[in-house]
Amino acid sequence: xxxxxxxxxxTERERAYLIAVDTGDDLGWTAGESLAELSSLVETAGVxxxxxxxxxxxxxxxxxxxxxxKADELKLAKQETGFTVLVADDELSxxxxxxxxxLLDVKVLxxxxxxxxxxAQRARTHEGRIQVELAQLEYxxxxxxxxxxxxxxxGGGIGTRGPGETQLETDRRVIRQxxxxxxxxxxxxxxxxETAARARDRRLLPTVAIVGYTNAxxxxxxxxxxxxxxxxxxxxxxxxxxPTSRRVRLSEGQTVIVSDTVGFIHKxxxxxxxxxxxxxxxxxxxxxxxxxxDLADPxxxxxxxxxxxxxxxxxxxxxxxxxxxxKADVTAAPVEAQASAVGHDDRxxxxxxxxxxxxxxxxxxxxSKALSELWLDVRLIVPYSAGELLARVRERGAVTFEYRDExxxxxxxxxxxxxxxxxxxxGAWQRALQSRE
Numbered sequence: 001x002x003x004x005x006x007x008x009x010x011t012e013r014e015r016a017y018l019i020a021v022d023t024g025d026d027l028g029w030t031a032g033e034s035l036a037e038l039s040s041l042v043e044t045a046g047v048x049x050x051x052x053x054x055x056x057x058x059x060x061x062x063x064x065x066x067x068x069x070k071a072d073e074l075k076l077a078k079q080e081t082g083f084t085v086l087v088a089d090d091e092l093s094x095x096x097x098x099x100x101x102x103l104l105d106v107k108v109l110x111x112x113x114x115x116x117x118x119x120a121q122r123a124r125t126h127e128g129r130i131q132v133e134l135a136q137l138e139y140x141x142x143x144x145x146x147x148x149x150x151x152x153x154x155g156g157g158i159g160t161r162g163p164g165e166t167q168l169e170t171d172r173r174v175i176r177q178x179x180x181x182x183x184x185x186x187x188x189x190x191x192x193x194e195t196a197a198r199a200r201d202r203r204l205l206p207t208v209a210i211v212g213y214t215n216a217x218x219x220x221x222x223x224x225x226x227x228x229x230x231x232x233x234x235x236x237x238x239x240x241x242x243p244t245s246r247r248v249r250l251s252e253g254q255t256v257i258v259s260d261t262v263g264f265i266h267k268x269x270x271x272x273x274x275x276x277x278x279x280x281x282x283x284x285x286x287x288x289x290x291x292x293x294d295l296a297d298p299x300x301x302x303x304x305x306x307x308x309x310x311x312x313x314x315x316x317x318x319x320x321x322x323x324x325x326x327k328a329d330v331t332a333a334p335v336e337a338q339a340s341a342v343g344h345d346d347r348x349x350x351x352x353x354x355x356x357x358x359x360x361x362x363x364x365x366x367x368s369k370a371l372s373e374l375w376l377d378v379r380l381i382v383p384y385s386a387g388e389l390l391a392r393v394r395e396r397g398a399v400t401f402e403y404r405d406e407x408x409x410x411x412x413x414x415x416x417x418x419x420x421x422x423x424x425x426x427g428a429w430q431r432a433l434q435s436r437e
Contacts, residue, residue, distance in 0.1 A: 014107075016042050017077060018052035020089035021060045028302040029266065031056075031089070037266060038089050041114050045121070050081040054089075064103075065096045071103060078104055087114060090267070094143050112139060112269035119272065127189050134182040135271040141175050190281065206256045206371050206396065206415070208248070209283045211311065212292035213303035214263030217326040220354040221292055222246065222260045225363070245282070250368045255395045259286070264310045266302070273313060280314055288370045289321035290363075295351065296331035320373060322348040322366045329353035372398045375413040380426040383407045389425055393418055 018038055022031035031054035039049045055070050064071040065088055074086070085107045086100060092110040100108045109117075116139055119132045210218045226246045245259040259282040273280070283289065291307060293300050311317040328351045348366040352359025375397060382390065383406065390408060393399055399412030407429060410422065 014047045014085050015050045015081065015083045016047045016085040016087050017050060017074070017081060017083035018042065018087050018089065019066055019074070020052075020054040021066060022054055022056045023059055024056075028305060033299065034089050034266065038087065038111055038114070041111070041118065041265075042087055045114055045117050047085060050083050051077060053077070060090065061096075062093075063095060063099050065090070065092060065100065071100065074100075074104055078106065085109060087111070091269070097143065111267050112271070115265065115269055115272065130182060130185045130189070134179065134186055135269065135274070137175055137179045137182060138271040138274070139269070141172065141179070205247075206288070207282075207286045208256050208258045208288050208290055208367060208371075209286035210258065210260050210290045210292060211283060211307060212263065213294065213297075213307060214265050216263070216292040216294040216297075216303070217354045218263065218292045219244075219260050221290070221324060221326065221352075221363075222258060224354050224357060224360055225258060248364075250364045250371075251398075254368055254371075254398060256367070256371070258290075264307050266306050268306075268310060273310065283311065283316045284314055286316075286319065287374060288367065289316070289319050290367065291321050291323050292326050292354075293323060294327055295325040296327040320348075320370050322350065322363065322370050324354075324359070324363055325349065325351045326354055328358060329356045368398055372413040375415050376419050377412075378414055378419060378422055379409070379411045380422050381407050381409050381429060382422060382425045383429045383432075386425045386429075389421055393422065 018035050020031040020035050020038070026034065035052050035054060039052065042049055053070070053073075055066050057067060061067055061071075066074075077083070083106065086104060086109070088096075088100075088108070088110045090110060091112045092100075092108070097108050097110070116132070116136055119128075120136065123129045123132045210222055212218050222244065225248045245257055248256050248258045250256060261280060261282055289311075291304070293304060297303065308317055311319075330353075348370050350359050350362045350366055352363055354360070378399070381404075390401070390410070393410060393414055394401070396418055397412055397414030399410055399414060402409035402411070414422065
């Protein structure tokens with residue numbers, strides 16, 4: 001795959017020129033705002049941005065992405081800035097990519113290619129690497145005609161038929177085989193995660209997934225909830241790709257499993273959503289989501305819409321969630337704009353700072369309340385001999401215990417799976433008491 005920064009062969013940083021087409025279809029985003037985010041992505045990938053331009057059009061040009069006249073102007077921009085990479089804000093078709101490369105004689109990438117490059121640089125675990133590899137292969141396959149132009153023969157007639165096209169088909173076949181094998185490896189990751197999830201279910205521990213826009217502070221929040229550095233937390237886009245799960249204590253002795261997940265971003269490549277399905281299944285399995293919103297970012301409402309779109313794609317958009325308006329220590333921005341509803345219940349909202357600890361106790365409290373909404377009310381009497389069950393009820397539910405001479409009155413809310421066990425224990429104890437009479 002063509003990457004932005006091949007450090008093994010380059011001694012100086014590449015220079016990028018960014019282009020975008022504003023069709024008016026990108027809800028809440030102007031071309032300038034989207035280009036500003038693309039600029040941050042490109043710089044995160046290790047490339048200097050030397051210029052950018054956008055064009056208003058009804059639709060993108062099928063050959064040049066920009067209009068033909070605007071594309072020709074890029075030759076002058078190349079002379080003035082000396083850019084060595086052209087980056088489009090939307091995913092380019094192979095035809096658009098080849099046309100621009102031929103016109104400008106520079107490397108041409110799109111937003112998806114940049115994000116894939118960042119993921120390739122940031123993946124640290126075996127799991128993360130194979131998922132990134134799958135996304136890269138899926139991205140490469142339709143672009144092989146561009147990658148192998150030195151082997152293919154594009155002319156017609158005598159002397160142009162033969163090994164060039166054969167080589168291209170061979171390369172496609174190799175890529176398809178690698179995709180098949182990599183998918184099998186990703187499936188193995190999914191199976192291992194399902195096994196771990198079943199083990200958690202047997203322990204009856206509730207699960208929480210932290211979601212949000214990239215660089216909103218998800219990993220920092222996990223760290224402060226756990227009380228130690230469980231996940232890498234840096235002030236940069238996609239600082240961590242590999243999921244981290246830890247036990248977290250909530251109020252009244254309740255324990256949950258909280259998982260950090262990969263950050264979402266505007267125009268997230270569909271290859272990444274598919275490849276990271278094994279990791280993102282932590283979101284679909286979670287009982288409750290914690291959505292982290294950067295309160296200091298003026299584009300927070302648009303970021304929330306992006307998060308909701310990806311969650312809907314995963315089938316998790318309906319799940320109950322606690323909304324943590326993070327970075328309250330660096331802004332006095334009103335809550336209303338960033339906490340605006342996007343089609344789900346917004347009752348559980350916390351203004352917090354994962355960096356300073358502000359609002360973290362409130363976050364634990366709101367998580368406990370959100371989980372309890374899924375549970376059932378109980379008021380049952382069980383014997384002291386059911387000590388193991390009582391310990392799990394305390395860990396799993398939101399209950400109070402009244403200790404009596406021979407038994408314990410359990411009152412509160414607990415998950416449906418625990419209710420049946422409690423009722424069985426209470427019934428057995430009631431029968432034992434009746435048999436004494």
